[in-house]
Amino acid sequence: GAVVSQHPSRVICKSGTSVKIECRSLDFQATTMFWYRQFPKQSLMLMATSNEGSKATYEQGVEKDKFLINHASLTLSTLTVTSAHPEDSSFYICSAREYGADGLNQPQHFGDGTRLSIL
Amino acid sequence: AQSVTQLGSHVSVSEGALVLLRCNYSSSVPPYLFWYVQYPNQGLQLLLKYTSAATLVKGINGFEAEFKKSETSFHLTKPSAHMSDAAEYFCAVSAPPAGNQFYFGTGTSLTVIP
Numbered sequence: 233g234a235v236v237s238q239h240p241s242r243v244i245c246k247s248g249t250s251v252k253i254e255c256r257s258l259d260f261q262a263t264t265m266f267w268y269r270q271f272p273k274q275s276l277m278l279m280a281t282s283n284e285g286s287k288a289t290y291e292q293g294v295e296k297d298k299f300l301i302n303h304a305s306l307t308l309s310t311l312t313v314t315s316a317h318p319e320d321s322s323f324y325i326c327s328a329r330e331y332g333a334d335g336l337n338q339p340q341h342f343g344d345g346t347r348l349s350i351l
Numbered sequence: 352a353q354s355v356t357q358l359g360s361h362v363s364v365s366e367g368a369l370v371l372l373r374c375n376y377s378s379s380v381p382p383y384l385f386w387y388v389q390y391p392n393q394g395l396q397l398l399l400k401y402t403s404a405a406t407l408v409k410g411i412n413g414f415e416a417e418f419k420k421s422e423t424s425f426h427l428t429k430p431s432a433h434m435s436d437a438a439e440y441f442c443a444v445s446a447p448p449a450g451n452q453f454y455f456g457t458g459t460s461l462t463v464i465p
Contacts (some may be wrong), residue, residue, distance in 0.1 A: 238394065327395075340453055344394045
């Protein structure tokens with residue numbers, strides 16, 4: 233089955249540090265990847281849609297300059313949390329859909345998430 | 352616009368009992384519906400999906416769901432709960448004109464009592 237690898241799984245760093253999270257589709261090509269944020273005991277909140285070779289589409293209320301997204305290839309998207317502060321601490325999850333998938337009936341395949349803790 | 356509602360944020364069942372997790376959707380066009388499971392500190396794993404073929408969909412780990420258009424529902428069931436089924440379950444919908452975007456429910460936490 234389709235596998236999405238997300239790295240790192242956990243990050244603990246000081247306030248003001250920038251943190252990069254990678255999301256890779258291992259056995260398929262993904263023109264579209266998604267970045268979510270999940271607070272404890274809550275559902276996933278879509279932050280942005282990452283499109284290969286073009287700018288990401290951010291959801292309302294998500295700071296583009298704070299959460300930088302790059303989707304440079306069909307198998308890799310990165311999320312950089314710039315100048316992270318304690319309020320950015322959260323569980324971040326990426327997902328990907330297969331390139332060329334027919335229509336909207338294709339599922340999203342999820343990475344294992346990144347637990348970000350800013351001290 | 353599309354949305355899903357999961358009734359019951361917490362469900363507890365005894366081991367061996369029937370599992371029923373509820374999901375109702377709202378969509379002005381035929382939707383595609385998905386159930387995912389999330390274990391602690393992990394991403395989401397696809398259990399099953401409805402894509403306008405058979406209304407009764409069988410998934411992994413013995414789960415199945417039935418699409419009922421008249422009730423706008425897509426409830427998840429399993430005849431006999433195992434301890435390993437304890438997790439968070441999310442229902443999601445995808446439909447035009449949202450394109451690739453999924454809309455997730457708020458999740459249901461399943462506890463299995465030995």
